[in-house]
Amino acid sequence: MKNNTLGSLIWLRMMRFTHQSILLSNEFLKEYGLTTAQFDVLLQIQIAQPIMQSELAKKATVTEGGISRMLTRLEQENMITRTKQWKTNYIALTEKGQQLLDNAFDAQIQFQSAFFDDVLSRDEQKQLYALISRVEKNSRN
Known part of the structure; x- marks a missing residue:
């Protein structure tokens, strides 16, 4: 571990936090019959509906194969609709899906938010957001 750079230690800490946050969120969202990935997909659909399935796969935190399986399950549960226009699938929330997301x-x-509100001041949260945003933007270059 002595050869790790500060950047690699930050990355490891972020990965651990993300993993723990997902585990806790999955447990929390059980009450609503959702996983963290399903919550994210429903939210992405709500924001951009109707959204092309290929575009949703890029935005979601699920692999392309995983998104197809998840959409099949969500469609079977009447949470979403898939409309095919020529070769393109468009995804939208059903009333049931919208209601679940609203709940x-x-x-x-x-x-x-409690993960941050409980340990960081408002100014620290703003600073952390700005720093993470810069790093994330740089990762796309």
């Missing part, structure tokens, strides 16, 4: 959204946001 879970505020609680999940409060749950996730």
Whole structure:
């Protein structure tokens, strides 16, 4: 570990936090019958609906193969609709899917915000957001 750079230690800490956050969120979202990945996919659909399946796969935190399987399950549960226009699938929320997302959204946001609200001041949160945003933008270059 003595050869690790500060950057690699930051990355490892971020990965551990992300992993722990997902585990805790999955447990929290069980009450709503959702996983963290399903919550993310439903939210991405809500933001951009109707959204092309290929575009959703790029935005979601699920692999392309995983997104197809998840969409099949969500469609079977009447949470989404898939409409094919020529070769393109468009995804939209059903009323049931929208209602589920509405029920879970505020609680999940409060749950996730508590990780930061409990230990960081508002100014520290703003600073952390700005720093993470810079690193994330740089990773796309």
